[in-house]
Amino acid sequence: xxxxxxxxxxKTYGDTRALDGFDLTVERGRIVGLIGPNGAGKTTALxxxxxxxxxxxxxxxxxxxxxxEQRARLMQNVAYxxxxxxxxxxxRIRDLIDYVAGVHPNFDRQIALxxxxxxxxRTEKRVRTLSKGMNVQLHLALIxxxxxxxxxxxxxxxxxxxxxxxxxxxxLLSEYYNEQRSILITTxxxxxxxxxxxDVVFIHRGRVRLKLEMAELSEAFVKVTSDTAIDVGQKPIxxxxxxxxxxxxxxxxxxxxxxxxxxxxxxxxxxxxxAIAEDQxxxx
Amino acid sequence: MSPFKTLIRREWLEGRTxxxxxxAVVLSLxxxxxxxxxxxxxxxxxxxxxxQLAGMSENASGMALLLAMLVxxxxxxxxxxxxxxxxxxxxxxxxxxxxxxxxxxxxxxGSVHDERKDRSVLFWKSMPVSxxxxxxxxxxxxxxxxxxxxxxxxxLAQLFAMTWLAINVEDGFxxxxxxxxxxxxxxIYLVIGYGIQGLWAMPVYAWLILVSAVASRIPTLWAVGIxxxxxxxxxxxxxTSTSATFLFDHIxxxxxxxxxxxxxxxxxxxxxxxxxxxxxxxxxxxxxxxAAAIYSRKRLNEI
Numbered sequence: 001x002x003x004x005x006x007x008x009x010x011k012t013y014g015d016t017r018a019l020d021g022f023d024l025t026v027e028r029g030r031i032v033g034l035i036g037p038n039g040a041g042k043t044t045a046l047x048x049x050x051x052x053x054x055x056x057x058x059x060x061x062x063x064x065x066x067x068x069e070q071r072a073r074l075m076q077n078v079a080y081x082x083x084x085x086x087x088x089x090x091x092r093i094r095d096l097i098d099y100v101a102g103v104h105p106n107f108d109r110q111i112a113l114x115x116x117x118x119x120x121x122r123t124e125k126r127v128r129t130l131s132k133g134m135n136v137q138l139h140l141a142l143i144x145x146x147x148x149x150x151x152x153x154x155x156x157x158x159x160x161x162x163x164x165x166x167x168x169x170x171x172l173l174s175e176y177y178n179e180q181r182s183i184l185i186t187t188x189x190x191x192x193x194x195x196x197x198x199d200v201v202f203i204h205r206g207r208v209r210l211k212l213e214m215a216e217l218s219e220a221f222v223k224v225t226s227d228t229a230i231d232v233g234q235k236p237i238x239x240x241x242x243x244x245x246x247x248x249x250x251x252x253x254x255x256x257x258x259x260x261x262x263x264x265x266x267x268x269x270x271x272x273x274x275a276i277a278e279d280q281x282x283x284x
Numbered sequence: 285m286s287p288f289k290t291l292i293r294r295e296w297l298e299g300r301t302x303x304x305x306x307x308a309v310v311l312s313l314x315x316x317x318x319x320x321x322x323x324x325x326x327x328x329x330x331x332x333x334x335x336q337l338a339g340m341s342e343n344a345s346g347m348a349l350l351l352a353m354l355v356x357x358x359x360x361x362x363x364x365x366x367x368x369x370x371x372x373x374x375x376x377x378x379x380x381x382x383x384x385x386x387x388x389x390x391x392x393x394g395s396v397h398d399e400r401k402d403r404s405v406l407f408w409k410s411m412p413v414s415x416x417x418x419x420x421x422x423x424x425x426x427x428x429x430x431x432x433x434x435x436x437x438x439x440l441a442q443l444f445a446m447t448w449l450a451i452n453v454e455d456g457f458x459x460x461x462x463x464x465x466x467x468x469x470x471x472i473y474l475v476i477g478y479g480i481q482g483l484w485a486m487p488v489y490a491w492l493i494l495v496s497a498v499a500s501r502i503p504t505l506w507a508v509g510i511x512x513x514x515x516x517x518x519x520x521x522x523x524t525s526t527s528a529t530f531l532f533d534h535i536x537x538x539x540x541x542x543x544x545x546x547x548x549x550x551x552x553x554x555x556x557x558x559x560x561x562x563x564x565x566x567x568x569x570x571x572x573x574x575a576a577a578i579y580s581r582k583r584l585n586e587i
Contacts, residue, residue: 052406053583071409071415072413072414072415072417073412074412075409075412079410081410082406082407083406086403086404086405088402088404091298092297098285098290099294100411102285102286102287102289102293103411
């Protein structure tokens with residue numbers, strides 16, 4: 001059974017279709033990046049997966065449960081950081097740890113305390129006294145001490161400096177991730193998570209436009225850099241004139257076909273993202 | 285700690301400062317008012333022949349003098365003493381009750397609104413705790429845990445008032461003051477009174493929680509405004525004032541010591557409130573409002 005199984009999810013807010021036939025399957029042991037422009041439906045999709053909002057139509061199962069109806073049970077196996085700065089600011093850190101230990105059957109206090117010991121965070125302090133970076137460290141320490149099968153991170157590093165962001169993802173990969181657990185991440189800073197992802201999912205206008213394993217990426221997408229405009233017999237999904245010449249991105253065109261026309265490379269996720277969003281061949 | 289106790293503790297921690305500070309401040313004021321005025325030398329020479337002042341210590345002054353005059357230990361019958369001592373206990377309890385009412389009002393108004401406003405609701409909802417249990421823990425804490433400090437402080441203030449009166453009456457009458465003091469009963473009245481209050485005020489409390497869960501801005505305004513509009517509408521449309529009477533009834537304490545009690549307060553008169561149909565109507569309305577508030581939190585109304 002898949003960890004996440006979403007079929008044809010639809011959610012409208014007034015005239016806006018935030019989710020418009022959203023399909024997604026996530027197996028165990030994957031790190032999935034959910035990429036899309038603002039308003040693409042990322043947050044709405046995550047909210048649905050976490051049981052934080054109702055859907056208009058569609059079938060959704062997470063860890064075998066219906067999130068909207070069984071949120072409390074689901075949260076025993078799903079941990080998430082919805083955003084930075086959501087920890088209760090009035091609370092002392094030791095009381096916060098007591099709280100999580102009191103309500104969460106899969107929380108290991110020792111792991112949380114051990115993680116915090118590596119930081120400058122003192123447990124008798126209140127959350128409001130922490131810097132933004134420390135706040136994320138604390139949230140991470142709490143979440144990583146939960147034995148969950150799915151970790152969901154929605155823009156977890158928004159507004160943090162580069163040092164914290166890098167630490168954050170390094171720890172995620174080294175201390176948390178294993179083949180029984182999956183991580184679902186959305187972020188604007190695609191470059192930061194590119195190297196840790198196993199899969200990437202592109203969302204645009206409430207629908208999944210592309211789901212791809214990172215390993216397949218270099219097969220499926222090729223960037224050709226050339227001095228002059230080229231015609232390989234197939235339309236590029238993206239075409240850009242730069243100071244040095246032309247950049248064409250092709251999808252599902254064999255490298256051998258493209259080789260004679262210029263220098264081949266694998267486009268970055270950001271480039272593919274732009275290409276997909278603007279793809280002339282595919283109406284969006 | 286069990287999950288539900290953890291939830292209660294979390295709610296207690298959030299409101300603790302107000303729940304402790306309100307009775308502490310009132311208790312300090314009562315003690316100050318009593319002690320400070322007692323220390324002042326009597327500046328008026330009072331005729332000890334006056335009937336009113338019979339049985340009063342010559343050293344009584346200020347508030348103590350006033351209190352001793354009002355109670356008139358020497359000149360009261362046993363029945364009058366019972367009534368007066370009970371009234372004294374109720375009078376002492378009143379400021380504590382009012383302070384707690386203000387604290388509870390703001391605790392309820394902020395109960396869901398605050399976590400929506402600072403978005404910590406997203407953290408709370410990432411925990412395996414249902415919205416129903418969370419909301420019930422909020423109600424239980426505000427209705428029944430918050431008054432604990434108030435009960436203790438009220439009882440101490442009542443003890444102080446009795447002692448103070450006993451000190452300020454002439455030798456020989458102190459025994460009469462103690463004979464009509466009922467500290468144990470006073471404590472029981474307060475415990476039962478506040479216990480029933482949590483049920484009696486349920487329509488009001490649940491209404492405030494609902495507003496807290498639904499209103500996006502200035503919940504206080506909605507909390508007060510909507511009932512006022514409904515009361516006016518009822519008056520215009522039907523010409524009646526059932527809702528006004530109901531609301532006014534349930535804002536008032538039903539089983540706490542009252543200054544205007546005609547019959548002496550007893551445990552059975554307090555418990556009789558439980559048989560009042562208005563209590564049950566209120567609890568049905570309150571449950572419906574609380575269910576609506578739970579539904580609203582479930583839907584996650586972020587601000």
